[in-house]
Amino acid sequence: MSRRLLSATAAFLAFATPAWAQNAGENRLTALLAEHEAVERRFDPVTSSENGDQAALSRLGDSSPAAVEARAQALRELRAGLAEIDAAGLPDDADRLNLALLMRSIDDDLESLTFDRARLGGGGGGFDGLGRNTPLRTRADAEAWLTRMGQMAAAQRQGIENSRRGIASGWTQPRQIIERSITVARATAARPVEQSPLLLPFATLPQSVPEAEREAYRARALEIITNEIVPAQQEQLAFLETELLPAARPGLGVRTLPNGEAYYRYLVRSNTTTDMTPEQVHELGLSEVARIRAEMDGVIAETGFEGSFPEFLNFLRTDPQFYATSPEELVRIVAEISRRADAALPRIFGTLPRLTYGIEETPAETAPTSATAGYTPGSAELGKAGTYVLNTYRLDQRPLYEMPALTLHEATPGHHLQVALMQEQPEAPYFRRTSWFTSYVEGWGLYAETLGYDMDMYTTPYERFGRLSYEMWRACRLVVDTGIHWLGWTEAEARECFEQNSALSPQNITAEVNRYIGNPGQALAYKIGELTFRRMRAEAEAALGERFDLRAFHDHLLSDGALPMDIVETRMRAWIQEQQALPIT
DSSP, X not given: OTTTSOOHHHHTOOOOOOXXXXXXXHHXXXXXXXXXXXXXXXXXXXXXXXXTOXXXXXXXXXXXXXXXXXXXXXXXXXXXXXXXXXXXXXXXXXXXXXXXXXXXXXXXXXXXXTTOGGGGSOSSOOOHHHHHTOOOOSHHHXXXXXXXXXXXXXXXXXXXXHHHHHHHHTOOOBHHHHHHHHHHHHHHHHSOGGGOGGGGGGGGSOTTSOHHHHHHHHHHHHHHIIXXXXXXXXXXXXXXXXXIGGGOBSSSSGGGSTTHXXXXXXXXXXXXXXXXXXXXXXXXXXXXXXXXXXXXXXXXXXXXXXXXXXXXXXXXXHOGGGSOSSHHHHHHHHHHHHHHHHHHHHHHOSOOOSOOEEEEEOOTTTGGGSOSEEEEOOBTTTTBOEEEEEOXXXXXXXXXXXXXXXXXXXSTTXXXXXXXXXXXXXXXOHHHHHOOOHHHHHHXXXXXXXXXXTTTOOOSHHHXXXXXXXXXXXXXXXXXHHHHHTSOOOHHHHHHHHHHHOOOOHHHHHHHHHHHHHSTTGGGHHHXXXXXXXXXXXXXXXHHGGGOOHHHXXXXXXXXXXXXHHHHHHHHHHHHHHHHHSOOO
């Protein structure tokens, strides 16, 4: 992808250009950045509202074909305008980087839209997560939330129509993915309306709003849920059971879809921000599995365990010492790990985010089919902290020796630190503060797990093995995702890499394999990004020797937010050269 766009090297070149031409290019870029922000805020009101747009608090996005085409046309016009700007005539590196990244982002968006990915949905998503993450600070906020709630039933029906388009064109999910959606939809439809997460925002209203008004807002919300949202949820469940499930695609891999080969090649390029082929990604995964497995054998030797690798895994999966006995105990242990991690951050970072984060449990209705943990970004504009979401379902599948690596990935120095720093760049354009180059964001989360050694977070060989098991998990993703979607693997073949090489529990393996089947390509980002960051650190350490400053390295690596991997390499190599040129003190 990078070759057909603007190379990272060209983006940073500067030539002597007349001042009038520089100003013209700079002004044109500024205007187009503002225009792009307006387009994104218009078509993605949820993200816009999280970034200070009060008017967007009352809107939901429109996923209809007409709206998608309107956005595509606006992006095409923007892209044409950007192509007319001479990068060499821009006055500084920041402008050249903005130009290169915006063109790249738009090109990726436009290519994505050609595949009509909305067809692969499950008939309309729920909005429970939005309810859990929408604080209300004023009466106006409460009215906006009620207005947004009033659009949810239509949005769910719009999702059903998108999926019907998928049925008609042969673009559907495999049976097991639709069955998982049915499980969640049944639980949601059966839930008493009084327990709906859509009511949670009203509890966040300030005490200055009298209780009678709070109850009035809640009563209006209950009426919308009962008369509009619940019927739409029931329609969605019926659609899933009677229309989508019988139309499930027979093969697991997206390569079996019409134009599926081109689609998967796009997903590989987009999620890794590289030009790697599916075959190259698969081979890299195999080599990483072999390397990590050798390190795991070394750690097993440290523990004194004398059995085979499968016997060691069985020991880890069955010994009670490695498991919490209650959700409260697991949350307490993870909170203690989080506090230790937060205290160690100043050792390896000079710049830390202002926004805080908290720990919440995965909602009960989605926990059985959810991953081990996740992160939900916060919003200073909305007054909400970031959220480290921890799955406490099936405690016998949540080993404690994995919790340090998991916490470093999801909270600090992982997702929360990186995303919050990206959000706290007021001078950066809107798209830079909200961009999500997956290889950077998820690669950083995996790289953050390795920082546990710098932070003294891994206190036992078992915790170090847990860290390696998590790295093996991401290496197997390269093998399994490409195996399913490119090589035509069965589910049993996909499970094999995890079962033979990692300590992941059977519950987690099932959830993860289903995740890769339902969301192809995304799992490739982690290892590609992490390997890039580790490679850049190794280059810097080798080039700078005793002058290498890990805090300065990390601060520069994070200073421009999420970036494609080739641009990360260009920026960090330029930084290394700058450090080499500094006088020795």
